[in-house]
Amino acid sequence: MKPSAPRRVSWGVYGTLFLFLLAAPPVLVWADQPFYMDLLTRVLILSIAASSLNLILGYGGMISLGHAAFVGLGAYSVAIPSYYGIYSGYLHLGIAIAACVLFALVTGAICLRTRGVYFIMITLAFAQMLYFTFVSLEEYGADDGLLIYQRSEFSGLLNLENPGVLYYLAMGVLAGCLGLMNRLIHSRFGRVIVGIRHNEPRMQSLGYNTYRYKLACYAISGAMAGISGFLLGNFTYFISPEMMDWTRSGELIFMVVLGGTGVLLAPVAGTAVFLLLEEILSAFTVYWHLLFGGFLIAIVLFGRGGLHGLVEKLERRNHSR
Amino acid sequence: MDWQLLISQLLNGLQLGMLLFLLAAGLTLIFGIMDFINLSHGSFYMIGAFVCATLVERTGSLIASVVIAVVIVFGVGLLVERFVARKLYAHDHLDQVLVTFGLILIFDTLAHLIWGAAGMTIPLPAWLNGQIDIAGVIIPGYRVLIISAGLAVVVGLFFLVTRSRLGMLIRAGASNRTMVTALGVNIDRLYLVVFALGAALAGFAGMLIAPITEASIGMGNEIIIVAFVVVIVGGIGSIKGAFVSAILIGFIDTLGRSYLDDLLSLFLATRYAETAAPALSAMTIYILMASVLAFRPQGLFPPASSMR
Amino acid sequence: MSLAIRNLNKSFGGIMASSDVNLDIEENETHAIVGPNGSGKTTLIAQLSGIIVPDSGTIHFNGVDITRAPSHRHAHIGLARSFQITSVIMPMTLVENVMMAAQSVSGHSFRFWRPISLERDLRERAMQYLEDVGLKDVSGSEARAVSHGQRRQLEIAMALALNPRLLLLDEPMAGMGKRESGRIVELLAGLKGKMTMVLVEHDMDAVFALADTASVLVDGSIIATGPAAEVRANPEVQRAYLGDLHA
Numbered sequence: 001m002k003p004s005a006p007r008r009v010s011w012g013v014y015g016t017l018f019l020f021l022l023a024a025p026p027v028l029v030w031a032d033q034p035f036y037m038d039l040l041t042r043v044l045i046l047s048i049a050a051s052s053l054n055l056i057l058g059y060g061g062m063i064s065l066g067h068a069a070f071v072g073l074g075a076y077s078v079a080i081p082s083y084y085g086i087y088s089g090y091l092h093l094g095i096a097i098a099a100c101v102l103f104a105l106v107t108g109a110i111c112l113r114t115r116g117v118y119f120i121m122i123t124l125a126f127a128q129m130l131y132f133t134f135v136s137l138e139e140y141g142a143d144d145g146l147l148i149y150q151r152s153e154f155s156g157l158l159n160l161e162n163p164g165v166l167y168y169l170a171m172g173v174l175a176g177c178l179g180l181m182n183r184l185i186h187s188r189f190g191r192v193i194v195g196i197r198h199n200e201p202r203m204q205s206l207g208y209n210t211y212r213y214k215l216a217c218y219a220i221s222g223a224m225a226g227i228s229g230f231l232l233g234n235f236t237y238f239i240s241p242e243m244m245d246w247t248r249s250g251e252l253i254f255m256v257v258l259g260g261t262g263v264l265l266a267p268v269a270g271t272a273v274f275l276l277l278e279e280i281l282s283a284f285t286v287y288w289h290l291l292f293g294g295f296l297i298a299i300v301l302f303g304r305g306g307l308h309g310l311v312e313k314l315e316r317r318n319h320s321r
Numbered sequence: 322m323d324w325q326l327l328i329s330q331l332l333n334g335l336q337l338g339m340l341l342f343l344l345a346a347g348l349t350l351i352f353g354i355m356d357f358i359n360l361s362h363g364s365f366y367m368i369g370a371f372v373c374a375t376l377v378e379r380t381g382s383l384i385a386s387v388v389i390a391v392v393i394v395f396g397v398g399l400l401v402e403r404f405v406a407r408k409l410y411a412h413d414h415l416d417q418v419l420v421t422f423g424l425i426l427i428f429d430t431l432a433h434l435i436w437g438a439a440g441m442t443i444p445l446p447a448w449l450n451g452q453i454d455i456a457g458v459i460i461p462g463y464r465v466l467i468i469s470a471g472l473a474v475v476v477g478l479f480f481l482v483t484r485s486r487l488g489m490l491i492r493a494g495a496s497n498r499t500m501v502t503a504l505g506v507n508i509d510r511l512y513l514v515v516f517a518l519g520a521a522l523a524g525f526a527g528m529l530i531a532p533i534t535e536a537s538i539g540m541g542n543e544i545i546i547v548a549f550v551v552v553i554v555g556g557i558g559s560i561k562g563a564f565v566s567a568i569l570i571g572f573i574d575t576l577g578r579s580y581l582d583d584l585l586s587l588f589l590a591t592r593y594a595e596t597a598a599p600a601l602s603a604m605t606i607y608i609l610m611a612s613v614l615a616f617r618p619q620g621l622f623p624p625a626s627s628m629r
Numbered sequence: 630m631s632l633a634i635r636n637l638n639k640s641f642g643g644i645m646a647s648s649d650v651n652l653d654i655e656e657n658e659t660h661a662i663v664g665p666n667g668s669g670k671t672t673l674i675a676q677l678s679g680i681i682v683p684d685s686g687t688i689h690f691n692g693v694d695i696t697r698a699p700s701h702r703h704a705h706i707g708l709a710r711s712f713q714i715t716s717v718i719m720p721m722t723l724v725e726n727v728m729m730a731a732q733s734v735s736g737h738s739f740r741f742w743r744p745i746s747l748e749r750d751l752r753e754r755a756m757q758y759l760e761d762v763g764l765k766d767v768s769g770s771e772a773r774a775v776s777h778g779q780r781r782q783l784e785i786a787m788a789l790a791l792n793p794r795l796l797l798l799d800e801p802m803a804g805m806g807k808r809e810s811g812r813i814v815e816l817l818a819g820l821k822g823k824m825t826m827v828l829v830e831h832d833m834d835a836v837f838a839l840a841d842t843a844s845v846l847v848d849g850s851i852i853a854t855g856p857a858a859e860v861r862a863n864p865e866v867q868r869a870y871l872g873d874l875h876a
C-alpha cells in the first residue's frame with residue numbers, strides 16, 4: 001500500500017476545520033465574542049509561522065531553533081516604519097520579506113555548512129543575537145518594545161482595523177502559503193529537499209549541490225515566517241524582543257510536532273490545539289506550564305506522528321472494522 | 322586610560338568566562354559523549370542557586386551550603402539522566418530538543434511552586450563582602466573568590482580527565498563512541514556519571530553567581546545560550562576547547578560592552594556610536610562564532626576522531 | 630584516456646590509504662581493482678568520486694582535473710558511482726529514486742511550481758532503467774520494502790540514470806546471494822563497452838569474467854596492473870593476495 005493513501009482520508013477532518021474557520025467570524029460577531037475571534041486570528045497567524053517551520057523541519061529535516069527571529073523581524077518591519085510615520089502596508093510587507101530573506105541567507109550560509117547538533121545550536125544562537133540586538137536598541141524601545149498605533153494601510157483596499165478583515169486576510173495568506181508549499185513539495189525543488197532530508201550524501205553523489213537547495217528552502221521558509229510576523233505585529237499593535245525569544249522558537253517547533261511533521265496541514269491543527277490548551281490551562285492555574293511541559297514530553301515519548309498520526313490511526317481502525 | 326576600570330572589566334570578563342566554562346564543560350561532554358542536546362542544562366544552574374540560597378537561609382554557613390547543594394544537584398542530575406535523558410539517547414535530535422524544552426517548563430514551574438515567584442538572595446558573609454586593594458586597584462573580594470573557585474574546578478577537572486580511569490573513558494567516549502563500548506565498559510553508568518557531573522558543575526556556577534544576581538526563575542535560560550556558543554566555538558566534546566572559548570567569550574563580551582562605544586566613536590559621530598555600540602556589542606560573540614565556523618566548522622578544538 | 634590518476638597520496642593519521650597511486654584507464658574499458666580488506670580500495674573510490682580530497686597527486690577525467698571538485702560536480706561531467714553500503718532514499722519508491730537521478734542531469738531543479746508528476750519523460754526514463762536492471766515489477770514499492778539484492782540493483786539503476794561515461798562500482802555484489810549476484814554480472818556484462826567501468830569487487834570469478842584490465846592494491850599501493858588475465862597469473866599477486874584466497 002502506498003503511504004500517501006491513508007493521508008487522503010484525513011481531508012475530511014481538515015475540510016471541516018477549514019469550513020469552521022471560514023464560518024467563524026460572522027457567528028462570533030453575532031454572538032459578541034471578540035475574545036474567541038482574537039484567539040482564532042492568532043491561530044491563523046501563528047499557523048503561517050508553524051507551517052513555514054514545517055517546510056524546513058518536516059520536509060527538509062532542518063531543525064531550526066531560531067524560527068521566532070523571522071516572526072519578530074516581520075513584526076518590527078511594521079513597527080519601525082510606523083514609528084517614523086510610514087504606514088504603507090506594501091512597504092511593511094516588502095521590508096518584512098526582504099529583511100527575512102536577507103537574514104535567512106546570511107545566517108543560513110553559515111549554519112547550513114554544519115549539521116546535527118551544530119545546526120540546532122547555531123540557528124538558536126543567531127536568533128538570540130537578533131533578540132539581544134533589539135533589546136539593546138534604545139531608540140526602538142529596547143526591552144519594552146514598540147507600540148504600533150495604526151495598522152498597515154493598503155491604499156483603501158483593505159482596512160485592517162476591522163477585525164474581520166484582518167481575520168480573513170490572515171486566513172487568505174495561510175491558504176496561499178499552504179497552496180504554495182503544496183506546489184513546492186511536489187515540484188522538482190521539493191523532491192530534492194525531501195531527498196536531502198532522507199539521504200544527503202546520496203543526493204550529492206547524484207549531482208545535487210545540496211547546500212544551495214537547502215539555503216533556498218531556508219530563505220523561502222524565513223520569508224513566510226516574516227509574513228506571519230507582519231500580520232502578528234498588526235494584530236497585537238505591539239512588538240517587543242520577547243516575541244523572538246528562543247522559547248518562542250521552541251513553542252513553534254512544538255506546534256509543528258504536535259500537529260505532525262512533514263504533513264502539509266497538520267501544523268494548523270497543532271497550532272490550534274496548542275493555543276487552545278494554553279488558554280484553557282492558564283485560566284485553570286498559574287502553574288499551567290507544569291502540565292504543558294508534561295504534555296510536551298508525553299507527546300514526544302508516546303504520541304509519534306502528532307495529532308495527524310492519531311487521526312490517521314483512528315481512521316484506519318474505523319476502516320478495518 | 323582608566324586603569325581601574327580596565328582591570329575591573331578584565332576581572333569581570335574572567336568571572337563570566339569561569340561561569341561559562343562551568344556550564345559549558347557539562348554541556349560539551351554530554352553532546353560529545355552521548356550526542357544528546359540538553360536545552361534544560363540551564364535548569365541545573367537555577368536549581369543550584371535556589372537550593373544553595375535555601376540552605377544558607379537555614380544553616381547560615383555559605384561553605385557548608387555550597388557543598389550540600391552541589392551534592393543535591395548531582396542527585397537531581399542522576400534522576401534526570403536515569404528517568405528522562407536515558408530514554409532519549411536513541412531518539413533523534415528533534416525529540417531531544419522538545420523533551421528538554423518541556424523539562425525547562427517543568428523545572429521553572431516547580432521552582433515557582435517551591436520558592437515562589439520573587440527570587441531569593443544569598444547574603445555574603447562579612448569576610449567575603451570586603452574589597453581587596455592591590456596597588457591602588459580596588460577589587461571586590463567575592464569576585465576573586467568566584468575566579469579562584471572556577472580555576473580550582475578547572476584544575477580538578479583537568480586532573481580528572483587526564484589522570485583518572487573515568488577521564489580516560491570520557492576522552493575516549495568524546496572521540497570514539499564505539500571504542501568505549503568495545504572496551505566492555507558499563508556504558509549506562511558512564512553516561513549517568515557524566516550527566517550528573519555536568520549538572521553539578523552547572524549548579525555550582527549558579528551558586529557562585531547567586532550572591533551577586535540572586536536566584537530567580539528562568540535565570541539559566543539566557544546564559545545557557547551563550548554556553549552553547551562556547552561549546553560550538555570550542556568544538557563539541559572538547560573540555561580544553563570549552564575552557565579556551567569560555568575565557569575568550571567572557572573577555573570579548575565584557576570588553577565589548579564597555580569599550581565598543583569608545584572604539585566606534587573613533588570612526589562615527591558620537592550620536593551614532595552611542596546607538597550602534599550596544600547593538601553591536603550584543604552581537605560580538607555571535608560574530609566570533611560565525612567567523613570561527615567559517616574557517617573551522619568543527620570549532621577550535623575538534624576532538625580527534627579517526628576517519629576511514 | 631578516460632581516467633588518469635597521478636601520484637595520488639592520502640594518509641589517515643600516519644596510515645597510508647593511498648600511496649603513490651598511478652593508474653590509467655582507457656575509454657570504455659572495464660577495470661577491476663582488487664585487494665585484501667583494508668588495502669585502500671574504498672578510499673581510492675572516495676577520492677575518485679570527490680568525497681575525500683587527496684593529500685597530493687591529481688585525478689583527471691577526460692582531460693579535466695577533478696582532484697578537488699566537490700562530489701556533486703562529478704555527476705554532471707559524466708562520473709557516477711554506486712556505494713558499497715547501499716545508499717538509496719528509503720522512504721521513496723524505486724521509480725522515485727531513479728527519477729531523482731534522472732532529474733539531476735536534465736536541467737536544474739530550482740523549479741518550484743510545476744509538479745514532478747507532469748514530467749512524463751523523467752518517469753519513462755526511470756522506468757526504462759528499472760527495466761534494464763530487472764526491477765520493473767517492483768517499481769512502485771518503497772526502497773525500504775524491497776530486498777537487499779533489489780536495492781543493490783536500484784543503486785546501479787540510479788547510477789545509470791545519470792547517463793555516465795564512467796561508472797564507479799564499489800562492491801556491487803556485496804552481501805548478495807549467488808543467484809542475485811549472477812544477475813548483476815549479467816547486467817554489467819551488457820554494459821561493457823558502452824561506458825568506462827571501474828569495479829571494486831571481492832568475488833574473483835565475477836571480476837575476471839567482466840574486467841578487461843585489473844590492478845591489485847595492497848597497503849595503499851598498486852603492486853600490479855595490466856590485462857586481467859596477466860594480473861591474475863602474476864606470481865607476486867598470487868602470493869600477496871589471490872593465493873591466500875584460493876588456498
